Amino acid sequence: MHLSDILRAPKAVLHDHLDGGLRPGTIIELARDCGYQGLPTEDPAALAVWFRDAADSGSLERYLETFAHTCAVMQTREALERVAAECAEDLAADGVVYAEVRYAPEQHQERGLGLDEVVDAVNAGLREGERRSGGRITVRALLTGMRHTERSLEIAELTVAHRDRGVAGFDIAGGEVGNPPARHLAAFQHLRRHNCHFTIHAGEAVGAESIHEAVQVCGAERIGHGVRITDDIQVHDDGTATLGRLASYVRDNRIALEVCPTSNLQTGAAKSYDTHPVDLLRRLGFRVTLNTDNRLVSGTTMSEEFRHMVDAFGYGPAVFEEFTVAAVESAFLPLPERQRLIDEVIRPGYAGLGAQSGQ
Numbered sequence: 190m191h192l193s194d195i196l197r198a199p200k201a202v203l204h205d206h207l208d209g210g211l212r213p214g215t216i217i218e219l220a221r222d223c224g225y226q227g228l229p230t231e232d233p234a235a236l237a238v239w240f241r242d243a244a245d246s247g248s249l250e251r252y253l254e255t256f257a258h259t260c261a262v263m264q265t266r267e268a269l270e271r272v273a274a275e276c277a278e279d280l281a282a283d284g285v286v287y288a289e290v291r292y293a294p295e296q297h298q299e300r301g302l303g304l305d306e307v308v309d310a311v312n313a314g315l316r317e318g319e320r321r322s323g324g325r326i327t328v329r330a331l332l333t334g335m336r337h338t339e340r341s342l343e344i345a346e347l348t349v350a351h352r353d354r355g356v357a358g359f360d361i362a363g364g365e366v367g368n369p370p371a372r373h374l375a376a377f378q379h380l381r382r383h384n385c386h387f388t389i390h391a392g393e394a395v396g397a398e399s400i401h402e403a404v405q406v407c408g409a410e411r412i413g414h415g416v417r418i419t420d421d422i423q424v425h426d427d428g429t430a431t432l433g434r435l436a437s438y439v440r441d442n443r444i445a446l447e448v449c450p451t452s453n454l455q456t457g458a459a460k461s462y463d464t465h466p467v468d469l470l471r472r473l474g475f476r477v478t479l480n481t482d483n484r485l486v487s488g489t490t491m492s493e494e495f496r497h498m499v500d501a502f503g504y505g506p507a508v509f510e511e512f513t514v515a516a517v518e519s520a521f522l523p524l525p526e527r528q529r530l531i532d533e534v535i536r537p538g539y540a541g542l543g544a545q546s547g548q
């Protein structure tokens with residue numbers, strides 16, 4: 190599959206962090222504006238390399254430390270609006286037609302913004318980015334509660350309050366070790382009581398027990414990463430596999446896995462593209478989606494993730510169409526909107542790329 194076809198292919202991303210995807214030049218300008226002096230360099234190209242290298246540590250905790258620099262410059266209404274607008278523009282330029290972009294509102298209050306002001310600013314920016322992209326992309330926000338803080342119920346309430354106004358659901362993120370999702374049960378119960386969508390980062394730094402808790406105790410509709418579901422899958426020498434009860438449950442209930450290959454390599458959740466479990470999971474019938482996680486921190490784009498999959502597994506347009514349809518089917522959008530995207534944007538887009546060839 191040619192690079193130009195990868196770029197042209199319609200894409201959907203369910204797992205992309207707003208504070209992990211800033212343009213390097215924007216960080217530098219915003220740091221000057223707000224007097225933040227902590228950046229490791231003021232050269233945009235060097236800053237991009239710095240993030241990718243610093244995050245390439247094999248540890249989720251060290252990966253997460255890099256976000257101190259991005260959050261530091263996202264503390265005013267103007268900065269949030271700008272970052273959100275550029276996020277939508279950059280995704281659209283990469284061929285993304287639907288995106289759910291997540292961030293933790295509580296991390297943007299250092300200069301006095303209220304939680305509602307943070308959400309309103311990001312929403313305004315996302316709408317501006319959609320407009321500048323000529324309506325080629327639809328973007329929704331997911332509000333993230335941080336696993337190590339005590340504010341998840343408050344953020345869940347904020348999610349319910351802003352639903353149908355640009356916010357499509359809730360997530361929890363942050364260091365997984367020592368912070369099991371059930372610590373935030375009150376938040377999940379609030380969301381369920383209000384019929385509100387949520388996903389949970391699980392099975393990234395901790396194994397299948399974390400996914401079990403996210404799905405069976407907390408009620409997650411999707412799993413962020415989830416690649417360590419392989420703990421519950423036995424692959425035999427002849428290539429066949431036996432699924433444990435949890436893996437069967439996740440597959441059979443079509444619980445989407447928000448897989449982020451490059452990020453997994455950086456945090457140690459996977460060893461290489463060639464051995465990444467994404468291909469095994471796809472072949473076993475899991476609902477697999479491909480995602481960026483953090484475009485700046487992981488030095489990636491959706492097209493880059495597609496390209497890595499072409500190189501590792503020889504995927505062609507038909508497989509990318511499958512991933513993209515899977516993502517939209519699992520989007521936190523009303524069913525008619527998902528159907529419209531699939532029928533009017535994704536299917537015709539892939540038909541134009543020769544996806545019918547079966548590759």
Ligand SMILES: O=c1[nH]cnc2c1ncn2[C@H]1C[C@H](O)[C@@H](CO)O1
Pocket residue numbers: 206207208209249253256291292293296333362363364390393452482483
């Ligand atoms: O892959 C991840 N795992 C856990 N937490 C993450 C990941 N990527 C980003 N985060 C954190 C850092 C951000 O500040 C926060 C909200 O977007 O979510």
Ligand SMILES: [Zn+2]
Pocket residue numbers: 204206362390413482
């Ligand atoms: Zn993530």
